[in-house]
Amino acid sequence: MSGRSRRCLLLLEKCKNMKQLKQTHAQIIISGLGNDNFALSRILAFCSDPNRGSLSHGWRLFEQIDQPTMCICNTMIKAFLHKGEFIKTIEMYIKMLQNGLYPDNYSLPYVLKACANLQNSGLGEQIHGSSVKLGLLLDVFVGNTLILMYSICGNMESARRIFDEIPWQDAVAWTVLISGYAKSGDVDTARLLFDEAPIKDRVVWGSMISGYVQNNCFKEGLQMFRLMQSTDLKPDEAIFVSVLCACAHLGALDIGIWIHRYVNRIVIPLGIRLNTALIDMYARCGNVGLARKLFDEMQQRDVICWNAMISGVAMQGEGEIALKLFSEMEKAGFRPDDITFLAVLTACSYSGMVVEGLQIFNSMSEVYGIVPKGEHFGCVVDFLGRAGLFEVAKEIVERIPSTSSPSEKAIAWRALLNACCHHRETQLAECAAEQIMRLERHSGAYILLSNMYAAAGKYEDAKRIRKMMGNKGVEKTPGCSSIEINGFVHEFVAGEKTHLHMEEIHELLQKMNKHLEG
Structure with a gap:
């Protein structure tokens, strides 16, 4: 390689923007390296850089290459994946096969991630087959990405089979599988896997904590966090965000304050994500003043x-x-x-x-082009019902698009039923309850309607609704409440007798009742 060629390649490494790259590319062509695969791969790598490059320019350059190498093809596949162009990632993979090139342990993980983002498990299975034929299934990157792909696509049976087949499971494999089960709602299996994991690094702990929180098992998430504290591992930002979310939903202000102090003590930077979690926790727990203070102090x-x-x-x-x-x-x-x-x-x-x-509801679609969901309709119906504007509320409910899911429609009808029961609008309440019973199998509508009749002295109607509920096999969901005492969250379900201090609680309640009666 001539001295001029070397200088061109050195200039290529120093490029900071597309203008400089194009100038250097011209020098490379003049120096006789226009078809050099190494030079072309470096140019394409620069074009695929999301901050400095131009993927469209890189693609035009790629199309002019007569015989692209595997390295060049992998560069383009990776570029499309990171750009979020998942269809083009697949197309690039197919083009590579058409050029007679076999994928390697770099190509397959990129393509499998594209399949995962597209929720295309069928294509993912074909890539799986290719990895077996090419003898790449035992590669740690390919195996872990297959587990990831099947997990994201909701096929946990296949994800577990791959996990069991690979010769060794590193922390990534355990994390991906635990997260997959948690995201599918099977936190019990996720916990069993966590307990079995021989390697429990910060990421594995984080996957289990976030898994509990994502499935509304907030108390268990906090308990898992306490267990982690008995190890030498320090939580990272993601773990703190999950734990603060649990505190917010449980109303555990004391624990939330302690976590805030802990974050400051171990000097974790308060980025947007962690700051937002703190704001949400303080606001939900009733300390809006401190939430607003944190919000006002944010730079971004x-x-x-x-x-x-x-x-x-x-x-x-x-x-x-x-x-x-x-x-x-x-x-x-x-x-x-x-x-x-x-x-x-x-x-x-x-x-x-x-x-x-x-006005705000109308601006959703008229100004911002956002289609309202069941929750939005429910809020509107709620404030119209509170104001006694039942006919307007009914009209709003009937405007819900036919394409909306039954659960979305039920949310709005439930809001109308609740308002009608509060104001004893019997006829409209019956209409709303009928719609809810048609849309979902839930005890709430029956209970509300029955209570409304009982409050109005219509006991026969109340009995009729309860009987209907029994005939259809609808069971009442027990109520649940929680309270934080000395940094511990205690949860109570209606009718339970398993709490360790239940006898003491009953004794105290009896004393309180006697005191009130006296």
Whole structure:
């Protein structure tokens, strides 16, 4: 290689933007390296850089290469995957096969990730077959990505089979499988796997903690966090976010404050994600002042952060503040999403702001092109029902698109039923209950209707509804409540007798009753 050629390749490594790359590319062609595979692979790698390159330019260059090597093809496959162009990732893979090239242990994981993102398990199975034929199934990258692909596509049986077939399971394999079972809702199997895992690094612990939290097992998530503290491992940002989410849903303010102090003590930077989790926890636990302080001190914000702050003040019934925040968000150049509108509509519902709520609801589709979901309709119906505008509320419910799922429709009808029962609008309540019973098998509608009849003195009707409920085999879901005492969350289910301090609790309640009677 001549000195000029070497200089061109050195210049290529120093390029900072596409203009410099094109100039260097011209020099490479002049120096006689225009068809050199190494030089071409470096140029394509630069083009695929999301911050500096141009993938479209890289693709045009690739199409001019007569005989691309495996390295060059892998560079393009990786580029399309990281760009989110999953269909083109698959097309590039097919083009590589058509050129007579066999995929290697770099190609297959990229293509399998594209299959996972497309939820295309059928194509993923074909890639699986290719990995077996090529003898690559035993490769750690291919095996782990196959587990990931099947897990994301919801095929946990195949994911487990691959896991059992690979010769050794590293921490990544255990993490992917545990996360897969948790995301499918099978936290019990996920926990069994966690207990069996010979390697429990921070990521494995995090997958189990987040798995519990994602499945609304908040108490178990906190317990798992406490177990992790008995090890030498320090939590990372993702684990703190999961644990703060659990605190927010349980109302465990004391634990949340302790975690905030712990974060500061081990000097973890408060990025957008962790700050948002803290804001959400404080707001949900009733300390809106501290949530707002953290929010105001943030140097950078995103839509999720704005949503957390708006939701927090909404839940405290601060409708005007929520609307003001929504206005500030729009002025700051952030585009609200469906969660933003749900938070604002909830604020309108809690604060009885009917006119403002209807204006915001209409702006969803008219201004932002967002199709309202069942939860949005439910909020609107709720504040209309609270205001006694039942006919308008019914019209809103009937506007729900026919393409909406039964569960989405049921949410809105349930809101109408709740409002009707509160105001004893018997006829409309019966209509709403009938719609709910047709859409889902849930005890809530029966209980509400039965209680409404009983409150109105219509005991025969109340009995009729209870009997109907029994005939259809619908069982009442037991109520559940939780309370935090000295940093521990205690959960109580209606009718249970298993709590360790149940006798003491009953004795105290009896004393309280006697005191009240006296």
